[in-house]
Amino acid sequence: MIGGTMEEAQKKPLIGIVDNDNGVFSSITKNVTKSMAEVIYDESGEKVDEGLEILKEKGGTALFLMPENFTYNILNNISAVIHVYWIMKGAGIMDMVSSDVVENIMYQINQKISEILIEKGKMNSSFVLSPIKKEETTIFKGKEMEGISPSTIGNILSSQSTTVPIIMMIIIIMAGGMVISSMGMEKENKTLETLLTLPVRRSSIVFGKIVGSAIVGLIMAIVYMIGFSYYINSFQQSMEINLAGYGISLNFFDYVLIGISVFFSLLSALSLCMVLGTFAKNYKSAQTLTVPVSILAIIPMFIIMFKDFDTLPFTLKIILFAIPFSHPMMAMRSLLFKNYFIVIAGILYVAIFAFILIMIAVWVFKTDKLITGRIKSPRKFFMRR
Amino acid sequence: MNAIEVNNLVKRYGKIEAVKGISFKVKEGEIFGLIGPNGAGKTTTLRIVATLLQITEGEVKIFEYDLKKDADEIRKIISYLPEDAGAYKNLTGREYLRFIAGFFDGEEIVEKGIKIADLGRRIDDKIETYSKGMTRRLLVARALMNSPKLAILDEPTTGLDVINAQEIRKIIQKIAKDGTTVLLSSHNMLEIEFLCDRIALINEGKIIEEGNPEELKRKYSARNIEEVFTEVVS
Ligand SMILES: Nc1ncnc2c1ncn2[C@@H]1O[C@H](COP(=O)(O)OP(=O)(O)O)[C@@H](O)[C@H]1O
Numbered sequence: 377m378i379g380g381t382m383e384e385a386q387k388k389p390l391i392g393i394v395d396n397d398n399g400v401f402s403s404i405t406k407n408v409t410k411s412m413a414e415v416i417y418d419e420s421g422e423k424v425d426e427g428l429e430i431l432k433e434k435g436g437t438a439l440f441l442m443p444e445n446f447t448y449n450i451l452n453n454i455s456a457v458i459h460v461y462w463i464m465k466g467a468g469i470m471d472m473v474s475s476d477v478v479e480n481i482m483y484q485i486n487q488k489i490s491e492i493l494i495e496k497g498k499m500n501s502s503f504v505l506s507p508i509k510k511e512e513t514t515i516f517k518g519k520e521m522e523g524i525s526p527s528t529i530g531n532i533l534s535s536q537s538t539t540v541p542i543i544m545m546i547i548i549i550m551a552g553g554m555v556i557s558s559m560g561m562e563k564e565n566k567t568l569e570t571l572l573t574l575p576v577r578r579s580s581i582v583f584g585k586i587v588g589s590a591i592v593g594l595i596m597a598i599v600y601m602i603g604f605s606y607y608i609n610s611f612q613q614s615m616e617i618n619l620a621g622y623g624i625s626l627n628f629f630d631y632v633l634i635g636i637s638v639f640f641s642l643l644s645a646l647s648l649c650m651v652l653g654t655f656a657k658n659y660k661s662a663q664t665l666t667v668p669v670s671i672l673a674i675i676p677m678f679i680i681m682f683k684d685f686d687t688l689p690f691t692l693k694i695i696l697f698a699i700p701f702s703h704p705m706m707a708m709r710s711l712l713f714k715n716y717f718i719v720i721a722g723i724l725y726v727a728i729f730a731f732i733l734i735m736i737a738v739w740v741f742k743t744d745k746l747i748t749g750r751i752k753s754p755r756k757f758f759m760r761r
Numbered sequence: 762m763n764a765i766e767v768n769n770l771v772k773r774y775g776k777i778e779a780v781k782g783i784s785f786k787v788k789e790g791e792i793f794g795l796i797g798p799n800g801a802g803k804t805t806t807l808r809i810v811a812t813l814l815q816i817t818e819g820e821v822k823i824f825e826y827d828l829k830k831d832a833d834e835i836r837k838i839i840s841y842l843p844e845d846a847g848a849y850k851n852l853t854g855r856e857y858l859r860f861i862a863g864f865f866d867g868e869e870i871v872e873k874g875i876k877i878a879d880l881g882r883r884i885d886d887k888i889e890t891y892s893k894g895m896t897r898r899l900l901v902a903r904a905l906m907n908s909p910k911l912a913i914l915d916e917p918t919t920g921l922d923v924i925n926a927q928e929i930r931k932i933i934q935k936i937a938k939d940g941t942t943v944l945l946s947s948h949n950m951l952e953i954e955f956l957c958d959r960i961a962l963i964n965e966g967k968i969i970e971e972g973n974p975e976e977l978k979r980k981y982s983a984r985n986i987e988e989v990f991t992e993v994v995s
């Protein structure tokens with residue numbers, strides 16, 4: 377997948393042009409663009425909407441609109457405007473690569489035109505050095521946002537939505553580690569046999585251990601959330617841009633959904649740890665068993681940092697969906713763009729996953745496998761060191 | 762009423778047959794000893810009676826409850842002291858007894874446990890600071906404080922010095938007098954004849970002899986149970 381993504385990054389971006397100027401400088405602009413990108417649409421007139429449609433179909437990155445007065449303004453020492461319509465596909469780091477290339481094209485256009493102006497002896501230096509002004513509109517997940525670029529949106533989104541993955545990862549690793557080591561400790565201290573002959577239902581022991589760590593996990597989550605939101609608030613104020621102004625914000629219901637997603641994800645993490653914990657012989661082997669859980673928590677965090685779910689290759693989409701910890705990590709961004717389907721489907725999936733794992737844990741407790749330690753293959757697999 | 766009825770009990774761990782069709786009965790109020798060398802199948806049998814292991818073949822009844830069906834009920838009336846059991850080391854003795862008492866009815870049994878353990882002021886020290894004998898006393902106290910109808914004690918005195926072992930034997934005799942039925946195991950054949958009302962000799966997963974220690978000694982004209990065992994095996 378990394379290879380595929382790299383190729384994607386090195387491909388020339390697909391660009392559309394609507395030239396309503398048809399003058400000297402607009403054709404220079406076109407030439408620079410054509411040398412650096414693949415221009416798949418080149419028309420003039422009221423063609424922006426049509427051009428955007430075609431670009432969206434073909435996976436294009438941006439459309440440049442040059443207004444009628446483009447050449448006239450430059451000849452009269454007035455900054456000329458190129459209006460860039462961005463088609464933003466995702467907000468992950470890898471999704472941003474093609475827009476970086478387009479930013480570079482804009483820079484080269486500016487350079488080329490100022491070279492020409494300097495050769496002609498134009499002397500108004502502040503104008504000559506930067507004759508082109510860029511105005512931008514970003515189209516992302518069906519929303520048109522004026523005056524904001526994909527990289528700005530990406531920065532804001534990533535600061536907002538990497539919070540949840542990082543916190544989730546920390547909690548899953550710590551609370552999950554608690555469950556596993558509590559099982560390891562029971563075996564090391566030889567207290568498990570006593571516990572299992574006390575008049576308490578097997579399911580209560582399983583729930584007791586899970587709920588105990590879940591509470592600690594949720595308290596940690598809240599503490600981290602408060603810490604992070606301070607950090608993010610200070611960050612956002614300095615950007616002076618508020619996505620809520622573009623209708624990209626979370627309402628109360630969205631936060632409830634995120635909470636539910638976090639809850640079930642934590643539950644399935646802890647019940648997974650419970651099942652793994654039954655393999656633990658002692659405290660030390662319990663520590664080793666936390667590794668697979670940590671890996672499962674780290675994978676979705678990284679995938680989500682680099683790419684949006686929407687822009688992932690199909691197999692990665694399936695892997696990401698299948699890992700129960702992905703869902704709260706993806707939920708915030710999906711909800712910002714009101715993509716409820718994936719969030720609710722994710723919650724259902726994770727709830728079922730948690731339920732099945734809890735059933736397995738209770739089943740293990742009801743058999744004598746915990747005492748005889750006769751669950752073979754996974755132990756051999758994990759314990760060999 | 763019989764406290765325990767074991768009929769043709771078989772337990773296999775995969776291919777290993779640890780218990781090979783044993784039967785015995787323990788009457789209410791008795792101290793019954795399962796005596797045999799290491800690996801004879803004592804722990805396996807006790808774990809089954811204590812609801813920890815599943816029965817491969819045969820049947821076990823505890824105070825008329827069928828072990829296969831009524832494990833939850835049985836856990837309310839038994840208590841089990843595992844071989845080389847441990848306690849939660851970061852608790853104090855008192856906290857540990859309280860924690861266990863939480864699974865039963867009340868706080869009073871904690872006081873009873875503290876009395877049985879007889880650890881003096883050390884009851885408020887962390888268990889990790891206890892000696893082996895002290896820990897065992899605490900665990901025996903834990904197992905007996907709730908006056909279970911049946912106490913299952915796996916090698917309760919093994920690994921203890923003479924004094925500590927004697928203390929624990931006294932505690933066991935006392936609770937039996939108060940009406941608790943005791944099923945215990947030991948590989949020490951000498952200590953057991955003074956403690957048990959009846960014993961079963963177990964070897965390689967089979968019960969090879971059973972009865973009152975005095976009767977058995979007479980039957981084999983032996984001076985002690987060790988000699989009885991050698992006689993029976995040979
Ligand atoms: N979990 C187990 N898996 C396989 N074999 C076991 C297991 N536990 C005990 N055994 C075997 O069963 C036999 C009886 O063991 P045990 O009941 O512990 O004997 P005892 O308590 O009389 O020393 C031994 O041969 C032992 O190796």
Ligand SMILES: [Mg+2]
Binds near residue numbers: 800804805844
């Ligand atoms: Mg044993």
